[in-house]
Amino acid sequence: MPWALKLSGSLDVSALHQSLNALLARHEVLRTHFAVHDGQPVQVIQPDVRLELPVVDLRGLEPAARETEAQALMRQEAQHSFNLAQGPLVHATLVRMSDEEYLLLVTAHHIISDGWSISVIAREIAAFYRQFSSGEAAQLAPLPIQYADFSVWQRQWLHGDVLASEIDWWRKQLAGASTSLELPTDRPRPAIQTYGGAVVPVALSKHLSTQVKELAQREGATPFMVLLASFQLLLSRYSGQDDVSVGSPVANRNRSETEGLIGFFVNTLVFRSRLDGRQSFRELLGQVRLNTLAAYEHQDVPFEKLVEELQPQRDLSRSPLFQVTLTLQNAPEGALTLPGLSLDALPPSIETSKYDFSLLLDEGSEGFSGIINYNTDLFEAASMERLARHYAVLLDGLLTSPDRQLGLVSMLTPAEKQLLPAWNGAQSAYSRDASIHSLFEQQVVRSPEAVAVVSGDEAVTYSQLDARSNQLAHHLRALGVLPGSRVAVRLDRSADLIVSLLAV
Numbered sequence: 001m002p003w004a005l006k007l008s009g010s011l012d013v014s015a016l017h018q019s020l021n022a023l024l025a026r027h028e029v030l031r032t033h034f035a036v037h038d039g040q041p042v043q044v045i046q047p048d049v050r051l052e053l054p055v056v057d058l059r060g061l062e063p064a065a066r067e068t069e070a071q072a073l074m075r076q077e078a079q080h081s082f083n084l085a086q087g088p089l090v091h092a093t094l095v096r097m098s099d100e101e102y103l104l105l106v107t108a109h110h111i112i113s114d115g116w117s118i119s120v121i122a123r124e125i126a127a128f129y130r131q132f133s134s135g136e137a138a139q140l141a142p143l144p145i146q147y148a149d150f151s152v153w154q155r156q157w158l159h160g161d162v163l164a165s166e167i168d169w170w171r172k173q174l175a176g177a178s179t180s181l182e183l184p185t186d187r188p189r190p191a192i193q194t195y196g197g198a199v200v201p202v203a204l205s206k207h208l209s210t211q212v213k214e215l216a217q218r219e220g221a222t223p224f225m226v227l228l229a230s231f232q233l234l235l236s237r238y239s240g241q242d243d244v245s246v247g248s249p250v251a252n253r254n255r256s257e258t259e260g261l262i263g264f265f266v267n268t269l270v271f272r273s274r275l276d277g278r279q280s281f282r283e284l285l286g287q288v289r290l291n292t293l294a295a296y297e298h299q300d301v302p303f304e305k306l307v308e309e310l311q312p313q314r315d316l317s318r319s320p321l322f323q324v325t326l327t328l329q330n331a332p333e334g335a336l337t338l339p340g341l342s343l344d345a346l347p348p349s350i351e352t353s354k355y356d357f358s359l360l361l362d363e364g365s366e367g368f369s370g371i372i373n374y375n376t377d378l379f380e381a382a383s384m385e386r387l388a389r390h391y392a393v394l395l396d397g398l399l400t401s402p403d404r405q406l407g408l409v410s411m412l413t414p415a416e417k418q419l420l421p422a423w424n425g426a427q428s429a430y431s432r433d434a435s436i437h438s439l440f441e442q443q444v445v446r447s448p449e450a451v452a453v454v455s456g457d458e459a460v461t462y463s464q465l466d467a468r469s470n471q472l473a474h475h476l477r478a479l480g481v482l483p484g485s486r487v488a489v490r491l492d493r494s495a496d497l498i499v500s501l502l503a504v
Contacts, residue, residue, distance in 0.1 A: 001113045002078035003121070004346040007102040011341060012133040013094065016104070017053040019128035020092055023121065024049050026140070027262045029112045029147035033087030043148055049088050057096045070095055070103060071349070077105040078349040084111065103346070112147075114266035115329065116251050121262060122345075126336050134339050147263035158300060166301045167309045170270075173294070174245070174321070177272050179312050181323050182239050183356060185378040192316045197353025199371040200381050202361070202388040204395070209367030211399040219282065221289045224248075224328045227368070229281065229288040230395045231326050231359060232273045237394075237411060238387070245272045247322040247355070250299050268303040269295045270321050277407025281398040284406065318356075325358040329370075357384065359391075389413050437502060441466065455495045465499065472503035 024030045031049040034041050056073060058066045073095055080091045089112050095103040106121065113121075124140060131138040158166070204212070216226045232244045252267040253259050273288055307320050314320060336343045350373055357374035372384045394411035401409065410417075430439060440462075443452075448463035460468075481487060487504045491497040 001110050001115070001118065002074075002105070002107045002348040003118050004074055004077075004348055005104040005106075005122070006344040006346055007104060007338075007341050008344075009100055009338075009341040011100075011102050012129075013053075013055065015129050015132035016094070016125075018132040019125045020051050020053060020106075022128040022132075022138075023124055024051055024088075024090070026124065026143065027146070029261070029263045030090050030108070031088065032112060032148070033089060034084045034111070036085070043151070045148060046087065051088060051090065051092060053092050053094055055094045055096060059096060059098055066097060070097060074103070074105060074346075075349040075351065077107050079351070080107045082109045084109070108262075111264055113262060114251075114264050115249075116253060116265065117262040120260060122336055126338055126343075129338055141260075143260060144257045145261070147261055150258060150261070150263065150265070154300070158305075163301070163305075166298050167306070169294075169298050170301065170306055171310060173291075174270060174272060174310065176243075177245050177321075178241060178243050179321065180315065180318055181235060181244065181356070182241065183235075183323075183378075184238065185356075186380045186383055187378055189317050190377055193318060194375065194377045195352045195354065196376045197351055197373055198376050198381065199350050199373050200384045200388065201369070202359065202372050202391075203369035204361075204367050204392060206367040208392065208396055208399070209363070212368070212395070215285075215399055215402060219285055219289070221285055222292075223363070223368075225289050225292050226285060226399075227328060227361065227395075228271060228292065228326055229273070229285045230398050231391065232271075232288070233275060233281075233284065233398070233406060234387070234391050234394055234411065235324060236275045237390075242275045243272070244275065245270050245322045247271075247303075247319075247325040249325070249327055250296070252299055254299075267299055267301075268325075269299055270303075270306075271295060275406065278405055280403045281406060281409070282402045285402075319354070323356040325355050327358065327360045327370075328368075329360065329362045357387075440502060453495045453498050455493070458495055460495045460498075465495075465502070468499045469502035472499060476503060 025048075028045045031046040032043050033046070035044050036042070058069055061069060073093065077091070077093050082089050082091070089109040091107050093105045095105065097103060108117070108121075124138075127138040127140055130136045212223050212226045215221075216223045219226075228246065228248070232246055235244050235246070236242060247268050247270055249266050249268050252265045258265060271288070271292060273284070273291065275284065310321075312320050350371075353373050353375040355375070356378055357372055359370070359372055361368045361370040372388060374381075374384045390411040390413070393413055394409060397404075397409040397411070398406075412420075444462045444466045448466075449461050451459050452462045452465045453460040476487065481504075489497070489500045489504065491500060
């Protein structure tokens with residue numbers, strides 16, 4: 001879990017270092033590593049851990065080289081490798097850009113932290129820094145519990161009849177659900193799932209964001225439910241599937257004692273929707289609202305435990321139960337102030353992707369915005385940018401006419417719509433009782449030497465296409481293919497594809 005903060009002003013490096021170690025002293029989880037005892041992993045809490053804060057001074061570099069090196073250091077820090085059996089599982093580096101500008105890079109392993117934890121870390125470092133830099137006492141209430149207390153409670157509560165009841169609900173909820181979302185990818189899916197990733201920005205206009213919140217309020221829903229329903233419809237359009245499951249992280253801090261803790265509380269829920277083009281968006285939203293509320297009631301089962309219990313058919317090329325996620329970040333984030341310093345959070349360096357792609361949104365003063373984090377072995381950036389445009393157009397249409405049938409709401413951009421008349425506008429009179437292949441043969445007679453198909457450098461005339469498709473058709477008949485038989489065709493877009501379709 002990488003985190004980067006730009007510090008501008010007069011920084012007391014010693015006070016910052018002390019603040020980091022005060023944070024470790026306050027939160028046991030930051031002093032925890034994981035050993036194996038009798039074949040089982042156990043938490044080992046060290047009584048005292050000192051965190052180093054190396055300072056990398058880039059002031060001697062030219063501005064362009066300094067920025068390049070800083071970006072490289074951010075990537076390096078974000079990919080820091082941890083030894084779970086030894087610890088510590090948090091790492092920090094301070095980069096000095098100029099006399100009054102620093103970058104604080106902090107990375108904690110996901111096993112001891114989550115997105116909410118980053119806000120806690122930032123807030124408490126600021127409180128400790130005030131104490132150590134100016135003698136102002138840190139106003140932090142004692143922690144009522146530590147993360148280990150929560151983990152013990154969770155294990156004691158989530159077993160026996162309670163666990164069986166929770167698992168049974170999820171088993172019924174996901175019965176018959178599709179285990180794979182067949183998205184059109186730019187590259188063949190590797191046999192084993194890969195995790196190389198990149199991001200593209202996405203933003204919904206302020207007007208559109210306001211419409212999302214207004215519809216949610218009218219329907220007794222939340223903005224997340226509106227975004228989820230429309231996102232699932234988009235995925236249905238892209239995949240051609242009417243049963244769509246999307247994963248989404250939840251903070252899982254539904255007890256006041258856990259709100260101020262650093263630790264891994266987040267859980268991933270599976271939201272499943274069945275879509276029908278004849279229903280309205282208002283009806284779909286109602287279904288999503290009920291499903292989401294019910295899932296929240298059963299959010300305590302860890303996702304890994306759910307997979308273990310349900311035992312879905314596994315495919316090494318995909319994550320189980322879902323391959324796409326939606327996140328609406330709503331962790332509490334107050335403005336940070338430090339004596340003599342201004343602070344700006346920097347976007348972390350993301351070069352991995354846990355799923356096919358993930359839509360991650362925040363709500364700001366200008367509306368909902370964020371990123372699409374996608375698997376670079378599956379998609380090109382241009383495809384994700386196009387998907388973001390389609391989502392905005394589709395969402396706008398749904399919010400403008402929430403009672404219109406889903407199948408009638410377009411996701412095409414104005415530029416794409418302009419292509420339709422040119423590509424689909426040609427009309428010609430022909431016998432409606434004639435078959436496709438007989439119409440093709442008539443064209444062969446009319447213009448046998450005209451080019452019928454162009455594929456790369458290959459150009460195939462109507463007579464050549466007719467001869468090749470007839471030859472393949474006779475071969476299929478010799479293999480026992482009869483009218484009504486089903487023949488699978490799996491070919492790249494090419495002249496051979498057209499030959500095969502005509503032959504069948």
